């Protein structure tokens with residue numbers, strides 16, 4: 545018995561970091577996905593382990609089911625219909641289990657992903673042997689929401705074999721969940737993101753779950769219908785960074801300068817709200833396409849200035865901005881910043897600096913599953 549789930553990455557057009565502090569942000573799914581395949585052994589396989597393969601990083605782990613039961617003894621009766629946070633006690637026990645894996649120092653950030661996996665798996669499926677294989681088209685730790693796509697696709701695969709979701713197991717093509725099932729899945733994915741990000745706003749898992757473009761504020765989403773085809777070029781600076789540390793850095797700065805940072809977050813809120821209005825506005829009364837693009841570009845430039853105020857830009861991002869400005873194009877970082885990815889609208893010179901440019905379609909479906917067949 546096998547199910548596959550896929551969930552998209554995202555770009556944030558405006559509002560990253562500030563969204564963690566209650567400001568509005570605008571984000572869109574992109575057509576790059578993380579895939580999760582979940583299969584259960586047959587009784588004749590007599591396999592009694594939970595196995596995890598992380599294809600992107602070439603790592604495989606397995607845990608005897610008895611060991612997981614002993615470590616997560618508080619999870620006596622898992623209940624997939626009630627998304628539950630990983631308690632401090634379970635976090636400590638699982639962290640000790642992850643420490644035993646001796647993940648190489650260069651890949652140490654994966655530990656949080658493995659911990660999130662163990663929590664979501666045991667909470668939704670309980671203590672059953674299975675094999676879970678993860679593959680991804682998203683660069684990890686680059687601001688394109690790989691952590692959220694991982695948690696969303698995983699929650700999708702796990703819930704599809706739970707009592708909380710009723711699905712026709714015959715779907716051989718990618719198919720979506722019902723609205724209330726998506727709400728449940730999104731809540732579980734948020735629990736996973738909490739383990740990876742520390743204090744996530746929920747925007748990444750929400751856009752990965754529901755897809756398309758959203759305006760997001762304080763945990764609630766408004767779907768946006770774009771009346772403009774936006775073209776974005778995504779540049780991965782390949783500078784490694786960690787969302788959890790960058791989010792914590794912004795919180796520390798907010799504690800040191802509460803009034804100044806509140807003004808910065810307010811300004812970001814206004815920028816995101818204006819951007820959402822422009823994206824949704826339609827002809828004939830409104831702006832021409834060129835005027836719209838110019839306004840969106842200017843708002844992105846303003847948002848980037850405020851991200852610098854928050855302390856999350858990076859020398860590599862400044863190089864991208866300087867390079868694109870030569871072509872009269874504005875850029876901003878996307879996601880947590882600190883290196884990672886920059887969204888803007890040109891290429892060759894950037895690649896000659898050693899950066900990698902990606903093109904991705906903006907918008908598109910959120911999480912989907914299929915039972916065999918599609919890939």
Ligand SMILES: Nc1ncnc2c1ncn2[C@@H]1O[C@H](COP(=O)(O)OP(=O)(O)O)[C@@H](O)[C@H]1O
Pocket residue numbers: 578598600653654655656657658678679680683684685686687688689690691692694740741785786787788879880
């Ligand atoms: N395909 C994957 N395989 C294993 N772990 C993953 C995968 N995708 C994401 N992760 C987890 O998410 C972390 C990256 O998340 P984060 O720092 O938030 O950056 P981003 O979400 O922008 O890619 C990784 O270090 C790992 O723990």
Ligand SMILES: C[C@@](O)(CCOP(=O)(O)O)CC(=O)O
Pocket residue numbers: 559560561562563564686687688689690691741743744745746747748787791878879880881
């Ligand atoms: C910085 C933040 O706004 C987005 C982080 O995105 P990413 O993990 O860098 O893709 C954090 C959040 O909203 O949870």
Ligand SMILES: [Mg+2]
Pocket residue numbers: 689690691692741748787
């Ligand atoms: Mg992330």
